[in-house]
Amino acid sequence: MYKWIHQFGSPKYFYDISLHLSKWVTIVCIVCFIGGLYGGLVLAPADYQQGDSFRIIYVHVPAAWMSLFIYVILATSGAISLIWHIKITDIIARVSAPIGASFTFLALSTGAIWGKPMWGTYWVWDARLTSELILLFLYLGYIALQSAFDDKRIAARAGAILALIGIINIPIIHYSVEWWSTLHQGPTITKLDKPSIHLTMLIPLILMVIAFKTFYIAIALIKTRSEILKYECNSSWVKKILGN
Amino acid sequence: MSLNNFFAMGGYAAYVWSAYGISFIVLFLNIFLAVRNERKTIDELKKRLGSNNK
Amino acid sequence: MSEYINIFNVILKRDLMLAFRDKTDFINSLIFFIIVITLFPLTFGTKSTIVNEIIPGMIWISALLATCLSLETIFRSDFEDGSIEQLTLSRYPLTLLVSAKIFAHWITFGMPLIIISLLMGILLSLSNEIIIALFITLILGTPILSLLGSVMVALTIGLRGGMLLNLLILPLSMPVLIFSTVAIQNAALNQSIIAETYFLAGILVLAITLAPLATAAALRIRLS
Secondary structure, three states, rough: OOOHHHHHHHHHHHHHHHHHHHHHHHHHHHHHHHHHHHHHHHHHEEEEOOOOHHHHHHHHHHHHHHHHHHHHHHHHHHHHHHOOOOHHHHHHHHEEEEEHHHHHHHHHHHHHHHHHHHOOOOOOOOEEEEEEEHHHHHHHHHHHHHHHOOOOOHHHHHHHHHHHHHHHHHHHHHHHHHHHHHHHHHHOOOHHHOOOHHHHHHHHHHHHHHHHHHHHHHHHHHHHHHHHHHHHHHHHHHHHHHHH | OHHHHHHHHOOHHHHHHHHHHHHHHHHHHHHHHHHHHHHHHHHHHHHHHHHHHO | OHHHHHHHHHHHHHHHHHHHHOOOHHHHHHHHHHHHHHHHHHHOOOOOOHHHHHHHHHEEEEEEEEHHHHHHHOOOOHHHHHHHHHHHOOOOOOOHHHHHHHHHHHHHHHHHHHHHHHHHHHHHOOHHHHHHHHHHHHHHHHHHHHHHHHHHHHHHHOOOOOHHHHHHHHHHHHHHOOOOOHHHHHHOOOOOOOHHHHHHHHHHHHHHHHHHHHHHHHHHHHHH
């Protein structure tokens, strides 16, 4: 395990693997994306309550899931780099944060657009929307902290502490907001929570979730590779790659 | 199902298509920035490498 | 063990003495707190219904903002004169030393803040239930803010721009704000505030356990 982590953490090894990985991830992403879009926009029948507006779910839900998932990535890679001082996880955390913030923004904006026909207003102080908004603030704080340091290594480790505190806080934030919103406006009508989601609706959703996840991996790999090149620009293998 | 029906989205066209539009813009920006950053890095490093060799 | 208690007391005394000698920072943020609270009746009027509904929440928001202003003083002077490096090099656990400093901050800032808010509450003629709820939530909440804030201060001290600190603290302190204001609203309706109190106490216990560790780790990273 220990040896594996260090091998995986070696920039050259990671660079080589990520080139292979990138190809496959991109293919899976494109296939799932096209399949999910076709299934979601064309094949899936209109919802009997929400009509065609429910089709927003196919971008909204994957984005919302990814926003949380990437925050978990920030925290875990932060923990790894605090414990083992591995460069790769520093880089992964740094390049993931803006992607996560963009997904959070996406989840919020599509949620607001969806809210207009469903709730009649763009914004309701619903527990999920509110905690998603706070999550966006957490991302922005993380990015701001990272960019305040000149030394990338210190920035990564400071960010790691912030992300770990954030990840402990997220359940508390979510619970507090839920507590508060039930007190304020009564449980919101969540028509989307109907457990009986039809298979023709569910399969495109799963495809889109896979597509978003692989999209994130693909982008993170590209960004990580260029950061590795910057870090290791004096080593011989980088010169060899650039020489070709 | 006709193409017109498809684009009308049962009367929800404005909402559905704007949501998808925003998604594509965000996803595209992610790709664009990542690729541009990669190219810039490689160009810069190549330039630096070239000037070192001379 | 008694050695650790001793060193805790030494640091605590030192910080209290320093704060007492250079009062301006704490006093200024407390004055800021009072001024902000007086702004609210001036803006919203003094009808008793409005006062009872709005003021307790506003006292909490002002407390949060004033805490943000005062937090930097936990480590600023130590960071400037380099004594923080001495602390990290000492043979005692940094976590312990840092806890003493956080406690000192709460004594010099949190306690006066609680007393002032109670006085303001009485002056603004809030009902007794609300004042009691305000007292309970503040006494549980202000230490959480000091603890959470100390980590963020350790992360950001010495960086350009003071806004970053507020940007980091405010989202993380929202649960405290929410539970406190919900408790106060419940108290205004003569309902039980036990559940919220337990939650705040739980968060406080969590913060007491983890925040000094995180602060110590952050300081070590900053000084590495």
